[in-house]
Amino acid sequence: MNPVFSKLGPSLPPAVLMFNFRDDARTASICAYLKRQGIETISVLPCDYGRTIGDLLSLPGHSAQPPVFHPVPSFSDEMLVMSGFSQDELQAFLAFFRAGAIKRVSLKAMLTPSNAGWIPAQLHDHLEKEREQLEQASKSRGRTVR
Secondary structure, three states: OOHHHHHHOOOOOOEEEEEOOOOOHHHHHHHHHHHHOOOEEEEEOHHHOOOOHHHHOOOOOOOOOOOOOOOOOOOOOOEEEEEOOOHHHHHHHHHHHHHOOOOOOOEEEEOOOOHHHOOHHHHHHHHHHHHHHHHHHHHHHOOOOO
């Protein structure tokens, strides 16, 4: 079992949450790749942004939550959340983008015990901050973040 997920329970089947992907050839290519690898894809709609990442993945202990009747933060950037990936699956998925010259997805995360309890906007904001920090660090070294 992957030690990152040991606190989340038994080994999780691989799945990807997809946020704000357009219905286009690029998205179809990503979904086809994941299907060939036996990895479930879950397209998350804005109406589900009030649910936690764990709930969206149907994780044990993250049962369906009651509807949220107050405004839930939204975002328009594409974001991927990968769950249950082995190290090899993760590396192969990232290589798929490079090998196919497919436009990358800037906001990507692996499921962790911490982010399983977050709503998508919290994870989005966290990833944005990380990306900004990486860009600043890269600029100071004269490199570009990909």
